[in-house]
Amino acid sequence: MRRLRDLALDALQTALRLVPWSTDTGLRSVGDPGPGSPVLVTGNYALTVRRLLRALAGVDAWVVVAPSRGINVWCAASGGILTTHQVVTALKTSGVEERVSHRRAILPQLAATGVSARELSRRSGWKARFGPVYAADIPRYLAGGASKTDEMRRVHFGAVERLEMATSWAAPTALVLALGAALLRPAWSLPLAALAVVLALAVFGVYDRIPGPRRALLAAAALLASGLAVWLSGGGAAAHVAAAVASLALVGLLTFDYSGSTPIEGGSHFESRLWQITLDRERCVGVFSCWEVCPEACFEKRSEVRKVELAHAERCVQCGACIVQCPEDALYFTDDAGRSIAPQVIRRYKLNLLGKRGVDTGA
Numbered sequence: 001m002r003r004l005r006d007l008a009l010d011a012l013q014t015a016l017r018l019v020p021w022s023t024d025t026g027l028r029s030v031g032d033p034g035p036g037s038p039v040l041v042t043g044n045y046a047l048t049v050r051r052l053l054r055a056l057a058g059v060d061a062w063v064v065v066a067p068s069r070g071i072n073v074w075c076a077a078s079g080g081i082l083t084t085h086q087v088v089t090a091l092k093t094s095g096v097e098e099r100v101s102h103r104r105a106i107l108p109q110l111a112a113t114g115v116s117a118r119e120l121s122r123r124s125g126w127k128a129r130f131g132p133v134y135a136a137d138i139p140r141y142l143a144g145g146a147s148k149t150d151e152m153r154r155v156h157f158g159a160v161e162r163l164e165m166a167t168s169w170a171a172p173t174a175l176v177l178a179l180g181a182a183l184l185r186p187a188w189s190l191p192l193a194a195l196a197v198v199l200a201l202a203v204f205g206v207y208d209r210i211p212g213p214r215r216a217l218l219a220a221a222a223l224l225a226s227g228l229a230v231w232l233s234g235g236g237a238a239a240h241v242a243a244a245v246a247s248l249a250l251v252g253l254l255t256f257d258y259s260g261s262t263p264i265e266g267g268s269h270f271e272s273r274l275w276q277i278t279l280d281r282e283r284c285v286g287v288f289s290c291w292e293v294c295p296e297a298c299f300e301k302r303s304e305v306r307k308v309e310l311a312h313a314e315r316c317v318q319c320g321a322c323i324v325q326c327p328e329d330a331l332y333f334t335d336d337a338g339r340s341i342a343p344q345v346i347r348r349y350k351l352n353l354l355g356k357r358g359v360d361t362g363a
Contacts (some may be wrong), residue, residue, distance in 0.1 A: 006050055013047045017168035021046040022070030027094040028053065031060035035101040038142055040131065041090065042108055043068030043082050048135075055135035059142060062099060066090035074263075077114030078319065084116050088124045106131040106138075106146070109153060112293035112321035116347065130293050148292070155263040155295040162204045165261055169254055170200035177246065188239070192246055195226060199247070203254040208264055215255050222247035263295060263317065275318050275333040275341070279310045283330035290322035290331060298322075320346045 013021045023046040030053060039062045042052055049065055056063070066086045068076035076082035091097065091105065107115060109130040117128040132141050132152035141152060174193035181188040199222060210217055226243035235243075277298070286306030291299040296315040299308045299322070323331045323346045333341040 010047060010050065014164055015167055015171035018172060020070030023049050023065065025065045025067050025090065027096050028063040028065065030056045030063060031058070033060045033062050035099065037061050037100065038106060039064060039096055039100060039104065040106045040138070041066055041087055043071065043073045043076050045070055045072045048072055052135045055138055059139050062096055064090050064094045064096050073108045074110040074113070077111040080114060082111055083114050084119045084123065087115050087120055091124055091126055103127060104129070109133050109293055110295065112325055113319050116324055117289070118327055133295060150297060153292065153294070154297045157262055157264045166200040166204040169204070170197045173200065173250065173253070188242060191229070195243070195246055196250055199250045200254055203258065204262070207255065207258060215251065218255070219248055219251045222251055275335060277310065277313060277316045277322065278332055278334045278340070279308070280330045281307060283328045284308055285328055287327055289325040289327065293321040293325050295319065295321070
């Protein structure tokens with residue numbers, strides 16, 4: 001019965017993923033953990049916590065749930081909601097310090113944009129490591145001595161992830177359109193809802209693979225397809241106009257924050273499109289924290305000289321995780337004019353939905 005309940009909640013919270021879903025903060029035990037068992041930290045986004053607990057089946061571990069206002073780890077950390085302060089507070093107040101004989105915490109890799117491992121250690125005495133991107137890899141990560149493979153540290157955007165993102169946009173958009181049409185033209189409710197679903201699937205399924213001016217091409221395809229559907233169904237002029245307006249509005253809505261909704265590209269129309277990650281090799285001393293936290297595997301280790309190489313700068317999505325974690329300030333953003341953004345600015349200010357960095361007041 002509980003399994004069915006969890007599956008129903010998974011479906012609901014995936015469909016309405018754009019809405020915060022909170023669960024209780026504090027300490028959870030998985031299996032039969034003891035004083036030497038690993039301590040994992042996550043945010044209090046309900047879907048993430050359930051998935052983490054399921055992934056840890058068969059593992060004895062402690063899970064500390066920190067407050068993230070019911071928002072997923074990556075968005076909460078990037079937006080200054082899940083910060084070093086929240087994690088330190090959770091470790092101090094959850095009671096985990098009385099349950100374990102060590103002070104080693106494993107953080108979600110995608111929290112590295114907002115949680116500084118070095119600052120956490122200074123303020124709490126806990127040594128932090130960033131675990132794999134995906135919860136499913138954690139048992140293998142723990143069994144391997146807390147060592148990440150290249151696959152474990154890189155974000156993917158495969159069929160499952162694409163479908164989840166399409167669903168999270170399609171469900172609320174289709175619902176709003178259907179309810180709005182029901183008040184004016186009930187016969188249009190189902191077609192408009194279907195249009196929202198199809199376009200969401202198209203955007204998150206193939207948008208990144210469209211060559212050339214992709215937004216214009218997608219809008220043109222949507223106009224043609226919706227117009228053809230109205231014509232085949234015998235709709236009149238009003239239906240054609242409604243379909244055209246809805247198509248253009250939906251394409252604009254679904255592609256507006258495409259770069260922020262997906263892990264596969266950097267800023268598009270946001271200010272971050274001008275940023276380029278820059279490595280000062282003279283300052284680099286081979287700590288490799290950037291290599292550990294980069295979700296796009298932009299860095300490669302050069303262990304023989306204790307340096308990293310920015311081998312895949314084209315993959316960078318400007319998340320800033322490498323800058324936040326680098327203890328030597330060897331990484332920073334520059335723009336096309338050669339102006340730089342200092343590491344302390346990236347650590348202090350977080351991104352909002354308009355690509356502006358607002359003050360992180362957690363301290």
